[in-house]
Amino acid sequence: MDPIQADVETMPRLYRAVLDLVAELEPVEEGHLDVARMRADAIRTYAAGWSPTQERRLRGLYRQLQAAASAHATSPFPRVRSGPPFPRPRGLRPGS
Numbered sequence: 001m002d003p004i005q006a007d008v009e010t011m012p013r014l015y016r017a018v019l020d021l022v023a024e025l026e027p028v029e030e031g032h033l034d035v036a037r038m039r040a041d042a043i044r045t046y047a048a049g050w051s052p053t054q055e056r057r058l059r060g061l062y063r064q065l066q067a068a069a070s071a072h073a074t075s076p077f078p079r080v081r082s083g084p085p086f087p088r089p090r091g092l093r094p095g096s
Contacts, residue, residue, distance in 0.1 A: 011050045014058045018042045021065035028072055038065060 022039045038061055045057045 015046045018062050
């Protein structure tokens with residue numbers, strides 16, 4: 001194998017594993033920007049070419065996503081959605 005090129009079998013499998021973890025975390029981390037950013041990073045990294053550097057980046061994303069999935073699985077508390085608990089009625093302004 002040419003040391004300059006990443007393994008042609010490893011990169012697609014690693015990319016798929018990253019996207020699978022993103023898909024697993026998206027419903028759990030609803031509205032969480034880190035998951036969306038990681039998906040975009042994975043797409044950008046995979047599209048940039050298959051080099052050892054890109055492979056290391058995908059592996060780093062995979063480790064971050066695994067840590068997030070593991071933290072969520074072991075947390076005794078469900079993630080609480082940020083924002084108001086209910087929408088403000090229309091026509092009412094704060095202080096009126």
